[in-house]
Amino acid sequence: MDLSFTARTVILGASILGIVGGVLGCFALLRRQSLLGDALAHAALPGVCLAYMLTLSKNPGPLFLGALVAGLLGALSILAISRFSRIKEDSAIGIVLSTFFAVGIVLLTHIQKLPYGNQSGLDKYLFGQAATLMPRDVFWMAILGAMVLCTVVLFYKELHMLIFDREFGASLGFPMRRLEILLTLLLVTVVVVGLQTVGVVLMVATLVTPAAAARQWTERLWVMLLLAAVIGGGSGTAGALLSATIPRLPTGPVIVLCSSAVLVLSLLVAPQRGLIWAWTRHRVMVRRIQEENLLKDLYRWGERRGGDWSSLVPWNLLMGIRGQSGSQLHRLARRLEGQGMLSRSSRGGHLTAKGLAAASHIVRKHRLWELYLTRRLELSSDHVHRDADAMEHTLSDEALAQLDELLGFPTVDPHGQPIPAGSQR
Amino acid sequence: MSPTLVILLVGCTIAAACALVGTFLVLRQMALLGDAISHAVLPGIVLAFLISNERSTLPMLLGAGALGVLTVFLVELSHRTGRLKEDASIGVVFPALFAIGVILVSRYAGQVDLDLDCVLYGEIAYTPWDLLYWQGQSIGPKALWVGGGVLLLDLLIVGLFYKELKITTFDASLAAALGFAPTAVHYLLMSLVSVTVVGAFESVGAILVVAMLVVPPATAYLLTDRLSHMLGLSVLCGVLSTIGGYGLARWLDASIAGAMGVVSGLLFVAAFLASPRHSLLSRLLRQGQLRRDMHEQLLLLHLDHGDGGLPLAEVSRRFSWSQRRLAKTVERLRARGWVEQSEAGLSLTPDGANALEHSGQGPLRHGPEDGSSVTVS
Incomplete structure (x- = not known):
């Protein structure tokens, strides 16, 4: 693709920001301080304005320094408010965020009415204007980003401990307090680096969204850091590319939407934690329980007629047992027929040999568990049915065999009903 | 009415309305949900603009209110799945919605008479000249009607549901046990926050709404232990911030909304340092x-x-x-x-x-024989 020099600068800057933001965001996310980044971004604004008022130039150096100092001051204020008063941390964040920002707005509007020439453009810090990134800015972003990443690599072990077992780390003599300060310092640095590109409001998403997406795919910190860097960098690149090719599409918001899309995708399809898999697993479990319950009902019905499992059980009778609707029951019966467990006609159905074996296995689990509860845990026999109803679907075959042995291969359950013999399966 | 009076009245109604709902946000530890809502209403406002094709207030209130409730819903949805902690769900939802809003504004800049600066810091200074017309007659500044309406609504709802709000805020499980439906109250409050935020949005902008929502109630929280007093005090702090902010803005020739935020922050600092009850x-x-x-x-x-x-x-x-x-x-x-x-x-x-x-249970007196308590009080 043929991209202008400006576009390439912007893309480079956005991807650097994405990588560094993603990595630092992981720490913020895991320490449950996701919104600290938001507060720091807002708190940096008065620093930028004051630095401008003092130097009267838009050199990135002083502005950066001003933002850094103000951001740190904001972080300290949050800490002080939530520690030395009854105000909770969420309100403390809200207070610092809004008052610092208000100071920033007052200074900004004050500056804009001052009689100097070059004050316009300070407000690009509000929404970010990636298009105004200069090669010089990107150079500094790269240097600072590299410094942040090197610090993370150097202190990886300590940071790992800080996140997952702070007390243990402290007991080993690691300076946890100083590490927290270091982490906050790194966070402020990244936030300040990002302000010019994505702006105050969207900065928080550059940190949190890639980290939250990465979290879905792994349980290991270093994998999460790498993934967050990839997702952040990728979203940065994709967002900057899109906004460079399509007119009137601001860079920051597009970057945020890209990473948000990755997050939604991750929430849905990530292995283990993905919601789709969780729903599927749930669905499969529900179906199995329904099937096993029907088998059990058919078994009981035959048992009550002295072991006659070959005559037809009418549908309306089966519907009555669990209050299922006709169509629910028929769907269920069709599934069992497909598995060769049931043969059915329009009036009713009965167990096949295979179905009978499966059904007696379930009833066996149920009754053995009831016996275990009454004998070993000494629960009264009228209390155990409900519990056994749940266990019959989850008890494994090994556990069943051990249970059988433990109870001395019993043949009758606490209610006096026979326990079907095992090993038919 | 003189412009100054209009600006002060608009500011006071909005500050009072925000303080009323903000009190409950602060007490329920949901201050940041207020922050999230105030940002996320942007796409709702822009969409209402685009659909109704005019800058009328009702569609905007509806659009933004809907987005506010959607924000709360999305935050809770992603939080409930157990995949994201609550802070993270807030941190991913509102920037995404705000980003959509900013993109909409930039894409349809020609059609939308909304510029991003006023989204952030409002334009309360222009409210005296933005009049509302009824059958061709001017009936006063629009912002005053909106602010007054929102304030009345807040007063009405907080007044009507005071007991419900109080019990669900301080003891949600007791409320549920007594049949008060905490979830319904929660969504009622969140809708109220959304509407209030939208009413304030045009005048003071997205971020300073947060200052009005969180800072005066937090100040009041340091001054009292009673809910009714806290409501009154936070309204008072809001009104004082408005008046002080107007003065400050005049003096510095700066944004009025910003100055209101600054003054509310100063009031908070004062309470934080020297409140008789809960200060440093x-x-x-x-x-x-x-x-x-x-x-x-x-x-x-x-x-x-x-x-x-x-x-x-x-x-x-x-x-x-x-x-x-x-x-x-x-x-x-x-x-x-x-x-x-x-x-x-x-x-x-x-x-x-x-x-x-006779000194009883001083700091050094041992408690009962079991040695369980050395009371410090």
Whole structure:
């Protein structure tokens, strides 16, 4: 693709920001301080304005320094408010965020009415204007980003401990307090680096969204850091590319939407934690329980007629047992027929040999568990049915065999009903 | 009406409305949900603009209100799945919605008469000239009608559902047990927050709404322990911020909304440092009092156990107290006639023994026999 020099600068800057933001965001996310980044971004604004008022130039150096100092001051204020008063941390964040920002707005509007020439453009810090990134800015972003990443690599072990077992780390003599300060310092640095590109409001998403997406795919910190860097960098690149090719599409918001899309995708399809898999697993479990319950009902019905499992059980009778609707029951019966467990006609159905074996296995689990509860845990026999109803679907075959042995291969359950013999399966 | 009066009235109605709902946000530890809503209403406002094709207030209120409730819903949805913590769900939802809003504004800049600056810091200075017309007649500034309407709505709902809001805020499980439907109250409050935010949005902008929602109630929270007083005080703080902010903005020739935020912050700092109940100062004073009480009791108990006089140097050595601390403690006890100093040293007077007997559960008194409590109060 043929991209202008400006576009390439912007893309480079956005991807650097994405990588560094993603990595630092992981720490913020895991320490449950996701919104600290938001507060720091807002708190940096008065620093930028004051630095401008003092130097009267838009050199990135002083502005950066001003933002850094103000951001740190904001972080300290949050800490002080939530520690030395009854105000909770969420309100403390809200207070610092809004008052610092208000100071920033007052200074900004004050500056804009001052009689100097070059004050316009300070407000690009509000929404970010990636298009105004200069090669010089990107150079500094790269240097600072590299410094942040090197610090993370150097202190990886300590940071790992800080996140997952702070007390243990402290007991080993690691300076946890100083590490927290270091982490906050790194966070402020990244936030300040990002302000010019994505702006105050969207900065928080550059940190949190890639980290939250990465979290879905792994349980290991270093994998999460790498993934967050990839997702952040990728979203940065994709967002900057899109906004460079399509007119009137601001860079920051597009970057945020890209990473948000990755997050939604991750929430849905990530292995283990993905919601789709969780729903599927749930669905499969529900179906199995329904099937096993029907088998059990058919078994009981035959048992009550002295072991006659070959005559037809009418549908309306089966519907009555669990209050299922006709169509629910028929769907269920069709599934069992497909598995060769049931043969059915329009009036009713009965167990096949295979179905009978499966059904007696379930009833066996149920009754053995009831016996275990009454004998070993000494629960009264009228209390155990409900519990056994749940266990019959989850008890494994090994556990069943051990249970059988433990109870001395019993043949009758606490209610006096026979326990079907095992090993038919 | 003079422009100044209009601006002050608009500011006060909005500040009061925000303070009312904000009180519940702060108490429920949902301050940041208010922050999230105030940003996320942007796409709702822009969409309402695009659909209704005019800058009328009702569609905007509806659109933004819907987005506010959607935000709360999305935050809870992603939080409930257990995949994201609550702070993270807030942190991913509102930037995404705000980003959509910013993109909509930039794409349809020609059609949308909304510029991003006013989204952030509002344009309360122009409210006196943005009039509302009814059958061709001007009936006053629009923002005043909107602010007044929102304030009335908030007053009405908070007044009608005061009991419900109170009980769900302080004891959600008790509320559920009594059949108060905390979820319904939660969504009612969130809708109210959304509507309030939208009403304030045009005048003070997205971020300073947060200042109005969170800072005055937090200030009031440091001043009182009663909900009804907290509501009143936070409205008062909001109104004071408005008036002070207007003055400050005039003086600095800066954004009025920003200055309102600054003044509310200053009020908070004042309460944080010096509120009679819950401030740094009162905390230090209490700690000092406790420390003095403890020193006195320690000395009394020690003298009670010893027999005869105890030389000052010995006391100082045993407790490793500084000369100054020892002198002051002895001085206080002597003034009350509880100890006396003789040749042999310090000893307890009958009055002192009596006081010790009746001192009850001082810091150093042991609790009941099981030794469970050494009460510090």
